[in-house]
Amino acid sequence: MEFDLQMVLVILASAVATYATRIGGYVLITTMKRIPPRMEAALNAVPAAVLTTIVAPAFFDGGWDSKLALVVALIVGLRVSHTWMLVAAWLVVMAWRRTIGF
């Protein structure tokens, strides 16, 4: 276990920055008395909007193996549980890479 001082400082600064984002929205919203309806509509859209941005580049920038795997995972996910989505995506990617290649 060795620690480089600069590395540790960067990690701790990152931790403080992350914690600030995790409490920031709460602090902001409790200072407002009432949430306007449009802001509420925006807040309701947060999970779908944010999480989609994590998936999209993997689809658009990934190879055909990743694109096919995500489409299959999507179809599986509409019918059965999320765990099976992971299994399906993994099977498609592995099958593709074993037969067609990277």
Add this chain to the structure above:
Amino acid sequence: MSRAEFVEGLRGGFTVAVASAPFAALFGALAVDNGMSLGELTLMSATVYAGASQMVGIELFGNNVQAWLIVASILAVNFRHVLYSAAIARYVRHFTPLQKFFTFFLLVDPQFAEMVKRGEEGKPVTFIWYLGFGIIIYVPWVLVSLLGGLLGSFIGDPKAIGLDILLPAYFLGIVLGFRNRDNFLPVAFVSAVASAIAYHYVGSPWHVSLGAAAGITLAALLPLPGALKPEPENEPHEV
């Protein structure tokens, strides 16, 4: 009662812990590959505790990017948490300050998604349930990161064993869980397209904040669900 809720939380979080274990291991392995020590990577998992941004962080460490830029990038990836903490405000108002401290520390993507889901189903969102759900994810995350760092040299190329597809597939599953919400399709579509464009022209990690901003702005601008039948108080000038 509270013990039952703690166990219920542990059970719910266990699935997430299992699903995120490969990423914790992968983070550890990649961190070592990018020049971090075992102590440093474990410290990062324990204090930052945010998978995607930890990955971004080590990628930048490995490329000798300036410290302030690394912190700014991690802030950009995690900026969505501002929105999470605003969205869960209605559920945590009655928590004590100490409970709030831990609640916000543990507020990662699946924790947020599960809390909102539980709240909307009308089940009690207690701190003890939240803590159970969070701790069963947090502890393995830190330990498996360390394990991944130790075993790093044996993993080799993560693509060869198909690890790289699990993170996007996992997030896709969480997105699907919100498909019954108002305006889900237009929001998801606009966020996807905007983030893909931002990824190309601005670069990672900004595609997260920019793509999300596009989807959220659209949701704020689209007609409100109740707007089709305006009530008298919405048009005071007609009274």
